[in-house]
Amino acid sequence: MSALPDTALVVGGGIAGMSAAMRLMDAGAAVTLIDKDPEWSVYGAGITCSALTFRALCDLGLANELLSMGAPHNVVALHDLAGGSLLRTIPLPRLQGETMDAGGGIMRPDLHAIMSARVRSLGAEVRLGLTVDAVSQDADGVDVTFRDGTTGRFDLVVGADGLFSTMRDMVLPNAPKPKFTGQACWRVMFDLPQEWQGVGAMFLSPTLKVGFTPCAPGRMYMYLLEHVPDNPWRDASEMPGILRNLLKDAGGKVAEFRDVIGADTPINYRPVESVLVDGDWYNGRVVLIGDTVHATTPHLASGAGMAVEDAIVLVEELGRHDTQPDAFRAFMDRRLERAKMVVGNSLKLGELEMAGAPMQQQAALMQASTEASCALY
Numbered sequence: 585m586s587a588l589p590d591t592a593l594v595v596g597g598g599i600a601g602m603s604a605a606m607r608l609m610d611a612g613a614a615v616t617l618i619d620k621d622p623e624w625s626v627y628g629a630g631i632t633c634s635a636l637t638f639r640a641l642c643d644l645g646l647a648n649e650l651l652s653m654g655a656p657h658n659v660v661a662l663h664d665l666a667g668g669s670l671l672r673t674i675p676l677p678r679l680q681g682e683t684m685d686a687g688g689g690i691m692r693p694d695l696h697a698i699m700s701a702r703v704r705s706l707g708a709e710v711r712l713g714l715t716v717d718a719v720s721q722d723a724d725g726v727d728v729t730f731r732d733g734t735t736g737r738f739d740l741v742v743g744a745d746g747l748f749s750t751m752r753d754m755v756l757p758n759a760p761k762p763k764f765t766g767q768a769c770w771r772v773m774f775d776l777p778q779e780w781q782g783v784g785a786m787f788l789s790p791t792l793k794v795g796f797t798p799c800a801p802g803r804m805y806m807y808l809l810e811h812v813p814d815n816p817w818r819d820a821s822e823m824p825g826i827l828r829n830l831l832k833d834a835g836g837k838v839a840e841f842r843d844v845i846g847a848d849t850p851i852n853y854r855p856v857e858s859v860l861v862d863g864d865w866y867n868g869r870v871v872l873i874g875d876t877v878h879a880t881t882p883h884l885a886s887g888a889g890m891a892v893e894d895a896i897v898l899v900e901e902l903g904r905h906d907t908q909p910d911a912f913r914a915f916m917d918r919r920l921e922r923a924k925m926v927v928g929n930s931l932k933l934g935e936l937e938m939a940g941a942p943m944q945q946q947a948a949l950m951q952a953s954t955e956a957s958c959a960l961y
């Protein structure tokens with residue numbers, strides 16, 4: 585006896601939803617996955633796989649694809665932004681043993697391609713360009729009305745429709761809304777210099793941190809967070825100039841990258857928003873996971889990993905308990921405090937950056953957060 589469903593609907597085909605679909609199908613469920621995007625596409629930025637995110641994706645069974653399409657790294661090298669000189673090298677914790685890489689990076693579209701191929705090959709019914717209009721439930725199932733007028737009945741519904749979730753509004757109407765954090769994230773791709781192979785690099789000044797993550801063979805992305813208290817609208821045409829100006833005090837290699845940023849450079853700019861549901865993430869037979877309930881800022885590079893962990897833990901607990909309520913309670917016991925730590929510490933790191941807090945204070949919180957997030961989930 586277990587609470588594993590025979591049929592499940594997953595709403596949202598991002599990292600959380602695809603992870604849940606994979607795990608549920610592994611456990612024998614028939615899964616329908618819907619996404620509102622008719623193309624099921626993702627924007628073309630890189631993501632950094634912290635030790636937490638890397639472990640979660642490996643636990644999902646994606647290590648080989650991750651290593652062949654992405655790029656691993658085992659150390660982060662800290663440099664002075666103005667002069668470019670190396671300050672120190674920090675080894676990343678190897679959570680899967682000494683023979684496995686610690687972390688790395690991958691292009692989001694590549695990760696999406698890996699995961700969506702797996703979801704389809706496991707046999708999910710994937711319906712695109714579709715949203716949910718209404719859910720109603722009784723003791724035995726959930727009736728769902730889709731936007732196209734079709735309906736379905738499922739043993740379990742997983743809401744994984746991200747930061748601006750409509751499932752959250754439907755299922756937990758009193759949940760908080762996403763909030764702008766005061767920062768915006770810039771991301772740009774470059775060719776990876778030979779000497780930065782296998783290294784995550786960070787360049788620090790009293791007012792700016794600029795990071796580089798290898799994310800595909802021979803390629804890396806640069807990221808930086810800017811303090812933008814008024815959250816200004818920015819036209820794509822003005823972005824290269826703003827970004828070059830943000831990097832005006834950079835020296836060495838970073839100055840070389842800055843100087844090639846021009847009108848044709850694809851730039852990903854995104855104001856950073858966050859949300860945390862500090863309470864149950866379920867209502868009856870509908871459970872919410874991923875950014876829908878704990879969208880974090882990029883400071884710990886762990887949002888994707890937390891989404892995957894949710895899916896893994898959810899299906900583990902459904903398999904361990906006889907009833908969904910028991911499984912959901914056990915799921916919350918394992919997830920809520922951890923999500924509060926990751927989201928809370930990420931927000932705190934952003935606040936310290938915006939306040940110009942001493943680097944030692946920021947480094948201490950980063951270190952404590954990394955240690956906490958490396959604990960078993």
Ligand SMILES: Cc1cc2nc3c(=O)[nH]c(=O)nc-3n(C[C@H](O)[C@H](O)[C@H](O)COP(=O)(O)OP(=O)(O)OC[C@H]3O[C@@H](n4cnc5c(N)ncnc54)[C@H](O)[C@@H]3O)c2cc1C
Binds near residue numbers: 620714715879
């Ligand atoms: C700037 C930035 C940088 C980041 N960098 C990192 C990083 O380096 N490392 C890391 O681990 N994490 C990072 N993250 C976090 C990570 O991207 C997210 O935590 C992760 O993508 C969450 O996955 P998700 O599936 O919950 O949500 P999403 O990825 O947002 O997926 C939601 C899916 O639901 C679909 N959808 C939306 N609404 C509906 C609807 N009504 N009906 C049906 N479908 C719907 C969407 O089309 C989408 O496919 C970063 C986030 C940001 C904003």
